[in-house]
Amino acid sequence: MTAPRVSVVIPTWNGAGVLAGALRSLAAQTFADFETIVVDNGSSDGTAEMLARDWPAVKCVALPANLGFAVATNRGIVAGHGRIVVCMNNDVVAEPEWLGALVHALDARPDVGSVASKMLDARRPGIIDAAGDTMSLVAWNIGRGERDGPRFAQGREVLSACAGAAAYRREVFDRVGLFDESFFAWFEDVDLGIRAQLAGFRCWYEPSAVVRHLGSATTGRVSAIKAFYTARNALLLFFKTMPLRRLVPWAPAMLAWPWLNPVIQRQPLGPYLRAWLAFWPLLPRTLRERRRAFALRTVPTGRLLRLLDSPLDDVRRAFRLGRAPDTGA
Template sequence: MSEPLISVIIPNWNGAAHLPTCLEALRRQTYARREVIVVDNGSTDDSLQVLARYPEVRILALRSNQGFAGAVNAGIRAALGELIALLNNDTEASPAWLETLTAAFERHPDAGLLASKILLFDRRNVFHSAGDYYRVDGIPGNRGVWEIDEGQYDHEEEVFSACGAAAAYRRELFQDIGFFDEDFFYSCEDMDLAWRAQIAGWNCWYVPTAVVYHKLSATGGGPTASFYDGRNFIYLIAKDYPTGLLRRFWPQVFRAQWRIAREALRAWRGTAARARLRGMLAGLLTWPRVARKRPQVFARRRRSDEALFARLTPGVF
């Protein structure tokens, strides 16, 4: 049986300074059956000139910034691979990254998505993500973030979600549950997809040998990330949190949102704190837009509330 083709999709917006490191690392990959697609979100820097130095890369140049979700969806539609890998432009993948991901899909036919071991670019013994979790109180997060790598996450295991900075997906998953939700635009679109995958009965596996180094927030972060985190945490609850579980845990969900708002109010002078509050307000005002998608999400249900609850992480009560 021939090896599957894996399509690596890199969303890019004004990332000219980061692209050479990312693309040179992909040239060093030990897995040969790959294609690389860079989706440019209307960059105004020298990104397209940099990309011209990499003839093996397919370039999709969008006219305007469609956000992470919009760029990735354009790449998925253009991709030829049976497997889809997402990679941020400010990363450096270890040489065996694609080979280990492809082998993990073969070992785990139940897996719709895979999480990489993501370490900081400048402190390569510190975690960004060992897979992502979703707490019962409605807060998502990166497992192991800021922890020193001492082997505590060297075991291949199921996790709730894969951080979209370096993740892999079966094409069948998108055929089953749809693409990334472009209403999320920039943040939590990977967690929304994971919720839909979990509800539909797919599993997510963390692969500790699939190592990627990430310049965390090099092309994002700050007030922009704070705004979209504030809004999209609410969007996740409105769209994906099962009704039966929400009836049980709404006090914890409410308290978690109130804690975030209170902390932002205390730090009101900071631009990121004000952006977080604006995002939360936007989420409260526009949540019906994403809540209308709940019937479509749960029409694919293959897991009970209790089975989903078992996959969540306890909240901070």
């Protein structure tokens, strides 16, 4: 039997209600050469039963507990057979042409390793949720909270794709590895995107690949869990992937960020303090992984720096959006 060209991987945890909407949108795709793999992170809401009853063609990979987005997605990637891997959040509803647009974008650009979708906010019609990801000192969704318009109608190179709705050549994973499981959830997609950039794989934002994203349907848009992981992982991402030209002068500011951000955002300090403390035991491993990532570098670091935003943009965004930066997962 011929392997499908595309493997769609959906990690889920207690999200049966929204997952059904994602699967219905996949069933309506105009591109048909794909398999769907749902990785169940130990759900207790009847997800497995719903899949067996209503979606028998969907492959379900069951995990014993909630091991996080990165672990679940990696298990799905390994279980899949497609040469293109599409990552999809359980609370995403895709337009019928979505998969076809992602595949076409890769076919048209041999040097592109991943494709970012136009992700619209399902709660606010016409508002961008993500048009790829960028990074200054911390990572951000491009365009988050802005009204959809001409700026988001043109395809372009971006730093990284938001893995809530993104396509990757399997060669990317073969070359640079899977999602970093130490991240658990949040920013693991930007980490992968930067490692891929260093290895010579560009990322393309494709405006015709459209989805609607509910956003944090499992953890909530503002939660202590999300605050902890976004703060801790922002530190991991910075020290793992930032070129030395920016890392050295800005490291003190980055180390202060978990303390300053809750003040700016008027958030409880506790999760950020725990994140700051949890970062330090992971730093030795992070630096080892940094050496591995940069050992695979095939392009000048200046190329990566050109894709980064100014560090001052972090402050501007934080005050403008009135909430902690995250990748919207």
